[in-house]
Amino acid sequence: xxxxxxxxxxxxxxxxxxxxxxxxxxxxxxxxxxxxxxxxxxxxxxxxxxxxxxxxxxxxxxxxxxxxxxxxxxxxxxxxxxxxxxxxxxxxxxxxxxxxxxxxxxxxxxxxxxxxxxxxxxxxxxxxxxxxxxxxxxxxxxxxxxxxxxxxxxxxxxxxxxxxxxxxxxxxxxxxxxxxxxxxxxxxxxxxxxxxxxxxxxxxxxxxxxxxxxxxxxxxxxxxxxxxxxxxxxxxxxxxxxxxxxxxxxxxxxxxxxxxxxxxxxxxxxxxxxxxxxxxxxxxxxxxxxxxxxxxxxxxxxxxxxxxxxxxxxxxxxxxxxxxxxxxxxxxxxxxxxxxxxxxxxxxxxxxxxxxxxxxxxxxxxxxxxxxxxxxxxxxxxxxxxxxxxxxxxxxxxxxxxxxxxxxxxxxxxxxxxxxxxxxxxxxxxxxxxxxxxxxxxxxxxxxxxxxxxxxxxxxxxxxxxxxxxxxxxxxxxxxxxxxxxxxxxxxxxxxxxxxxxxxxxxxxxxxxxxxxxxxxxxxxxxxxxxxxxxxxxxxxxxxxxxxxxxxxxxxxxxxxxxxxxxxxxxxxxxxxxxxxxxxxxxxxxxxxxxxxxxxxxxxxxxxxxxxxxxxxxxxxxxxxxxxxxxxxxxxxxxxxxxxxxxxxxxxxxxxxxxxxxxxxxxxxxxxxxxxxxxxxxxxxxxxxxxxxxxxxxxxxxxxxxxxxxxxxxxxxxxxxxxxxxxxxxxxxxxxxxxxxxxxxxxxxxxxxxxxxxxxxxxxxxxxxxxxxxxxxxxxxxxxxx
Amino acid sequence: xxxxxxxxxxxxxxxxxxxxxxxxxxxxxxxxxxxxxxxxxxxxxxxxxxxxxxxxxxxxxxxxxxxxxxxxxxxxxxxxxxxxxxxxxxxxxxxxxxxxxxxxxxxxxxxxxxxxxxxxxxxxxxxxxxxxxxxxxxxxxxxxxxxxxxxxxxxxxxxxxxxxxxxxxxxxxxxxxxxxxxxxx
Numbered sequence: 021x022x023x024x025x026x027x028x029x030x031x032x033x034x035x036x037x038x039x040x041x042x043x044x045x046x047x048x049x050x051x052x053x054x055x056x057x058x059x060x061x062x063x064x065x066x067x068x069x070x071x072x073x074x075x076x077x078x079x080x081x082x083x084x085x086x087x088x089x090x091x092x093x094x095x096x097x098x099x100x101x102x103x104x105x106x107x108x109x110x111x112x113x114x115x116x117x118x119x120x121x122x123x124x125x126x127x128x129x130x131x132x133x134x135x136x137x138x139x140x141x142x143x144x145x146x147x148x149x150x151x152x153x154x155x156x157x158x159x160x161x162x163x164x165x166x167x168x169x170x171x172x173x174x175x176x177x178x179x180x181x182x183x184x185x186x187x188x189x190x191x192x193x194x195x196x197x198x199x200x201x202x203x204x205x206x207x208x209x210x211x212x213x214x215x216x217x218x219x220x221x222x223x224x225x226x227x228x229x230x231x232x233x234x235x236x237x238x239x240x241x242x243x244x245x246x247x248x249x250x251x252x253x254x255x256x257x258x259x260x261x262x263x264x265x266x267x268x269x270x271x272x273x274x275x276x277x278x279x280x281x282x283x284x285x286x287x288x289x290x291x292x293x294x295x296x297x298x299x300x301x302x303x304x305x306x307x308x309x310x311x312x313x314x315x316x317x318x319x320x321x322x323x324x325x326x327x328x329x330x331x332x333x334x335x336x337x338x339x340x341x342x343x344x345x346x347x348x349x350x351x352x353x354x355x356x357x358x359x360x361x362x363x364x365x366x367x368x369x370x371x372x373x374x375x376x377x378x379x380x381x382x383x384x385x386x387x388x389x390x391x392x393x394x395x396x397x398x399x400x401x402x403x404x405x406x407x408x409x410x411x412x413x414x415x416x417x418x419x420x421x422x423x424x425x426x427x428x429x430x431x432x433x434x435x436x437x438x439x440x441x442x443x444x445x446x447x448x449x450x451x452x453x454x455x456x457x458x459x460x461x462x463x464x465x466x467x468x469x470x471x472x473x474x475x476x477x478x479x480x481x482x483x484x485x486x487x488x489x490x491x492x493x494x495x496x497x498x499x500x501x502x503x504x505x506x507x508x509x510x511x512x513x514x515x516x517x518x519x520x521x522x523x524x525x526x527x528x529x530x531x532x533x534x535x536x537x538x539x540x541x542x543x544x545x546x547x548x549x550x551x552x553x554x555x556x557x558x559x560x561x562x563x564x565x566x567x568x569x570x571x572x573x574x575x576x577x578x579x580x581x582x583x584x585x586x587x588x589x590x591x592x593x594x595x596x597x598x599x600x601x602x603x604x605x606x607x608x609x610x611x612x613x614x615x616x617x618x619x620x621x622x623x624x625x626x627x628x629x630x631x632x633x634x635x636x637x638x639x640x641x642x643x644x645x646x647x648x649x650x651x652x653x654x655x656x657x658x659x660x661x662x663x664x665x666x667x668x669x670x671x672x673x674x675x676x677x678x679x680x681x682x683x684x685x686x687x688x689x690x691x692x693x694x695x696x697x698x699x700x701x702x703x704x705x706x707x708x709x710x711x712x713x714x715x716x717x718x719x720x721x722x723x724x725x726x727x728x729x730x731x732x733x734x735x736x737x738x739x740x741x742x743x744x745x746x747x748x749x750x751x752x753x754x755x756x757x758x759x760x761x762x763x764x765x766x767x768x769x770x771x772x773x774x775x776x777x778x779x780x781x782x783x784x785x786x787x788x789x790x791x792x793x794x795x796x797x798x799x800x801x802x803x804x805x806x
Numbered sequence: 807x808x809x810x811x812x813x814x815x816x817x818x819x820x821x822x823x824x825x826x827x828x829x830x831x832x833x834x835x836x837x838x839x840x841x842x843x844x845x846x847x848x849x850x851x852x853x854x855x856x857x858x859x860x861x862x863x864x865x866x867x868x869x870x871x872x873x874x875x876x877x878x879x880x881x882x883x884x885x886x887x888x889x890x891x892x893x894x895x896x897x898x899x900x901x902x903x904x905x906x907x908x909x910x911x912x913x914x915x916x917x918x919x920x921x922x923x924x925x926x927x928x929x930x931x932x933x934x935x936x937x938x939x940x941x942x943x944x945x946x947x948x949x950x951x952x953x954x955x956x957x958x959x960x961x962x963x964x965x966x967x968x969x970x971x972x973x974x975x976x977x978x979x980x981x982x983x984x985x986x987x988x989x990x991x
Contacts, residue, residue, distance in 0.1 A: 111855055117872050121989070122832070122845025124882050182987050183844060189979040192839035193971065202838050252978040255986065 123183035125190075180281060180299035188249035188279050188301060198243055208276065210243065211236075211585075213406040218244045220399050225351045226375040228330065230400040233357035233577055234584030235407060238269060241326050241355055242276045249280065249301065254323040254351060256301060260344065261328040263306045265554020267529050269328070270304060277302075285309050286525060307332050307340045314343040322349045329554070330354035333373055334366035345373050357577065367394065403583075413583045413591040419599050420474040426467040430601060431778055432712050432733075434460060438642050438675055439682075439732055453638045457602055461567050464598040465503040469715055475566055475596050476510045482594075483514050486562050487542045491589070492535070493562035496578045500547040503566060507545050515540045520547035535559065552578040558586040563593040568603065572610065600779035605641050643671020643777075670777050670791055674770070677795045680802045681739040682731045688752040689742075697730055700748055705741060709733040736774045740767040756805040763801075766794040810837055810962040815885030815904075816972040817877060817895060819869035823984050823991070827851035828865070830873025831976045834883040839967045843883035844979065847873045848989055866894035875901040887956070891973055896926070899946035905956050906949075909969055912940040927953035933964035941969060 221244035248254040283300035333341040437456040466473040500520035689696035712733040757763040827849035834843040899906040
């Protein structure tokens with residue numbers, strides 16, 4: 021019994037032990053070979069011979085010593101360094117099927133891909149999808165309806181599916197000649213020079229395409245952009261342009277690159293921020309939008325940046341230029357018909373963005389070096405060379421006589437203006453000159469008081485023929501308020517509309533669309549500033565310039581709205597001038613300057629002449645001299661063209677004399693009585709002068725006539741009459757002029773000469789002699805009386 | 807049956823940019839080459855052990871079994887024919903019930919007779935215009951009898967489309983995809 025109890029104790033000491041793996045039990049010398057097994061009493065009571073166990077020795081039942089043995093000690097085989105079976109590990113994991121993703125571009129519904137981010141483009145239906153993967157209403161090749169979603173302002177940025185992003189890469193090639201009918205719609209055929217331009221652009225990461233206006237720079241840029249997308253060199257692009265041509269760009273992109281998703285950036289600031297953050301192949305924005313939103317457009321956002329009318333960044337200090345430089349895209353193309361608009365220095369700012377470091381400051385004074393450095397990056401073709409098949413542009417001039425009321429108003433303002441300038445003395449600046457010129461130009465267009473206009477009469481006659489022929493016309497003016505509004509009323513029967521800077525983008529689109537489509541819209545009136553760039557208006561083939569810029573290139577740009585690719589008819593351009601006015605004088609000066617500049621700068625240069633004129637030349641337009649004691653501010657200007665002309669001498673002499681006569685009349689008569697104007701000036705003279713002053717105040721408040729004297733509104737002949745009246749002569753003027761008959765005779769001789777000078781008529785030698793002698797005589801008398 | 811195929815599949819096995827993996831791609835176009843569908847697999851990256859273990863069957867296995875089969879099966883544009891530019895991809899025919907044709911420029915490479923080539927139908931295709939190069943077409947043995955008819959329909963396509971070109975597009979698209987989306991790197 022005791023023995024049995026001992027056995028159980030022994031078994032209990034062993035039984036709870038879980039033996040794992042290969043162990044050796046010392047004491048009862050069990051060698052367990054394999055897997056985990058619990059020892060139990062029955063197994064200990066008899067020898068084991070199962071595959072799991074091997075009872076080796078000694079027989080535990082017969083080993084009395086074992087009963088008194090110390091507690092069982094378990095030792096792992098590693099401790100005993102016994103040999104073991106090698107571990108077997110599977111090194112082969114079969115390759116498994118990868119996940120996939122994708123998208124159908126012309127399917128009834130978008131593919132349902134779990135991995136695909138939520139589709140964000142409008143879910144298309146089967147019938148909507150065109151062969152370009154767009155809704156057929158969006159595609160310019162398959163359908164031409166406007167694309168509403170592009171214009172809708174979203175509350176949140178639009179995401180573009182990755183498979184939409186690569187859609188342009190998946191498009192078929194454009195063709196070696198850019199003529200794949202799958203990629204270009206009917207009539208979208210490039211000219212040979214345009215194909216060259218496209219290739220030239222795609223071969224360059226930095227380029228300035230400076231073709232003459234109307235040669236299709238934007239289309240070349242769009243096609244070149246498509247090439248980059250197909251080659252995977254660009255995924256996102258930004259096109260910057262002036263506001264006036266944004267819609268034109270949008271339409272061209274829709275027509276020429278329907279596979280590119282476009283995001284127009286416009287509207288309120290918060291809307292624009294969403295638009296900037298929206299994903300698209302192409303963002304289209306104005307320079308101003310970029311400047312205002314610069315902080316939300318990180319550098320390197322775009323692979324390609326196209327800067328249209330790149331001269332916008334010619335001033336490196338402006339916010340626009342800085343914002344553009346900050347973009348820092350890998351590929352940058354500039355477009356401009358007038359890259360050298362002002363002066364060659366402007367190119368430094370342009371190339372500071374296009375190709376930083378290309379032009380060194382030390383080369384600024386060396387045009388030859390600048391041209392040499394630019395050459396690989398600059399491509400410019402002229403219409404005459406590139407587009408021989410474009411219908412001819414016939415440029416002519418039309419001269420009109422001012423109406424009576426226009427002439428009176430013009431003369432009055434000019435005289436008053438000149439005196440005003442003289443009275444300013446040393447304080448007078450070229451700004452005053454330009455101010456006077458602008459107001460005179462406005463009168464040349466329309467008399468602000470009576471509304472009479474010989475130019476509008478001329479236009480009315482021309483429009484009658486144009487309408488009968490089934491043609492259309494563009495009329496340009498710098499003065500939307502003072503000229504275009506009145507012209508619109510005058511030409512109302514021809515469906516006249518105004519296109520100027522006051523219109524919103526949408527309104528501009530409506531105006532242009534109506535002009536293009538409606539046969540009753542015969543004439544479109546455009547401000548040169550708003551309508552002179554970017555628009556394509558080949559429906560018109562007549563162009564009229566009612567007034568004229570200093571820069572002939574500005575007028576040429578305006579004409580090229582119609583004289584460009586797509587024009588089938590001969591284009592007629594007419595510059596309308598008023599004879600014997602400031603317009604005639606400026607025209608002469610401009611022509612003279614243009615001839616000079618063409619010899620010095622290269623033939624591609626379009627010169628802003630107002631920046632090239634000297635102060636002397638500007639003052640001479642009114643027969644004035646630049647105030648003494650002030651140096652020329654325009655030192656870089658061209659040298660003057662020679663001695664002052666007799667014409668200028670005459671004007672100066674007469675102006676000086678006139679001022680002196682006014683002052684002596686006012687000074688002497690006011691000594692007699694404070695109410696001298698009523699008591700000493702004949703009624704008819706007084707009434708006319710007062711009438712002129714009143715008209716002047718309403719028409720040209722800027723001249724501040726209220727502070728001036730009535731005497732400033734006298735006619736030249738009035739001086740003689742006031743001086744020679746018996747009472748006045750006897751009381752004051754005899755002492756000044758000594759001999760009434762002589763003074764009257766001399767002044768009467770001067771009156772027709774003065775009239776000729778006022779009308780810019782050339783004086784004969786005899787008249788010049790009379791003018792010099794008589795004015796000298798009178799001035800001596802006046803000076804000696806002081 | 808129409809004279810030509812309306813939906814063309816172009817299946818390719820492409821090396822990843824890093825060179826350590828493969829991406830399968832299917833571009834489905836219309837007969838003018840306009841894209842109808844584009845599907846790609848995530849990269850398959852065999853390990854250093856897998857490469858020798860799969861040996862020469864590595865690319866065929868990845869291209870046909872792992873990538874090609876599921877790309878064609880999951881296509882919703884349902885191509886009517888599949889073009890491939892690797893001969894081993896012809897075995898995709900076993901996985902799909904549509905003709906699979908291996909194409910290459912005629913005279914572009916030395917003729918190498920591969921295993922089973924003698925059982926495969928083949929022939930030249932001369933494009934209708936002069937814009938595209940002549941092609942050599944090789945069909946799968948399963949299409950032995952129908953091959954002449956297939957070749958005729960393919961020849962009709964070549965007047966409008968360079969059948970090699972969609973593979974270039976696919977490669978360019980994969981470059982952009984890899985750059986833009988980490989899933990494919």
